Amino acid sequence: MVLALLVLLVVWKTGGFSSTPARVADCAYTSVDAGSGVTDVGKPPTNDVVKNGVKTMTISLGQGTVTAKLDPSKAPCTVNSFTYLAGKNFFNNTTCHRVTDAILQCGDPSATGSGGPAYRFPNENVPSPMAPSAAPSADAAPSADASTNALYPMGTIAMAHSAQPDSNSSQFFLVFKDVQYPADYTVFGTITGGLDVLQKIGQTGTADGSADGKPKEDVKISSLTVTDTAPDESQPTPVPSTSAAPSTAPGTSAAPSAGTPSSKS
Template sequence: MASSKARQRALARAKTERQIARRAAAARRRRQWQAGIGSAVALALIVLVVIWKTGGFEPEPVRASECAWTSVEAGSGIVDVGKPRTNDIVKNGVKTMTISLGQGTVTAKLDPSKAPCTVESFTYLASKKFFDNTVCHRLTDAILQCGDPSGSGSGGPAYRFPNENVPSPTVDPSASASADASSTGNALYPMGTLAMAHSSEPDSNGSQFFLVFKDVQYPADYTVFGTIVGGLDVLTKIGEGGNDGSNQAGGGKPNQDVKISSLTVTDIAPEEPSTAPSASTSASTSASASPAASASSQS
């Protein structure tokens, strides 16, 4: 009987010892877990302090725009199709601009490395079909001017942008007798030049451009953004058709309707002509009125 009671007491004591051991182990695990959490929190606080001291919580500065598109108030001839992107502008490679006219097709090689914002603008406007079904509103004996959706010489998109790749002033010896051509502010725009037209205000480029089919002297103030590589014969025939002389500064509306049915810009380089244009189309240098003189707003 005594041995039975002793055995029960021993079992009870062993059970109690096991319970105490389990509680001690649980308490030890809890302390370890709490210590781990505390260390993690302390480490996180240290990291946050370091980031704060090094300016990590300051907002990332906004990258300056690569191309500045200045808004234009809505008005007669202004067509709002939004604005091109301001960053990640393409500045290399070659693009092809294809102009489909009723008289034939003109192709030009665009150079983003020299006039990235101008090429970006034309690529954007072409994607919006901005030039489609518009007329070329001005013709002289050396250039054809297009790109105004209103056909008035004062229209364009709802933004303007600065000049790029302006030629250096030169003097054409063959026109030295002309006061206009002898000005040190003038430059030679050779046959095949593709350039922007604008108003007399600075940095007022929009959508109007001119295609040079005979060497011409103009102020060194127009962005050259491409070279005509096909269709100079088309432009020469349009020039031979003459104009109505309606522009007081020179030239006027083409006598034959010149309409752009479509204008596209692609990333594929154009095929260069196998032979140069005949010398007869560029034998003389014209001193006709510059594109800036054809309208009060933009031309």
């Protein structure tokens, strides 16, 4: 009994029962050549990367504020990158360059779809593909890669990337209506407030009236911060609606495949 008490005392004094963040040191941020659209602010640290807890991202747009809960336990390298870039004011005074009826894509300082920091990093926490329907309707005409699609529910925050592997940078997309995209995008957070703001932006549409393009009204990020506090999740959540045929998937640096988020850098 005395030995057990001594062990407990040692554990308590050394922080064994504390909430000290678990950390990981295996994030790989690969340098890219400086060029058009590249904003070099260095690379995130790779030592002592936090791998647990909760972070809050706050995005101040001209149309309103969006808040999100980031999950380092599922996407530690992505959250580490966002925390680093936010600390460098990388996203401040940037314009979101793309909107569809389901997503808003932001994070490119050049607002062209080809910009980002001077590094790239691999995917993590990609969703699982949806199981094919057991009894598809006779008139269904799924796309050739439908079996690789995943559902990105309303409220998802995920990274956009190019067709090249390991090409995540700073571009991300905010999902305000359920949508299907290839199961190839890192999911790193959940929107906790401001879905109504995003849905109004989506309803306003694109500058050229197309289903996928530059927002009709400028959507500018005045500031984007990441803090170690848990977000307020008391706001009501709008009723989701599903988009089974996404309009261009999010990406960065390659002509996006129809219906997916892509970036051009």
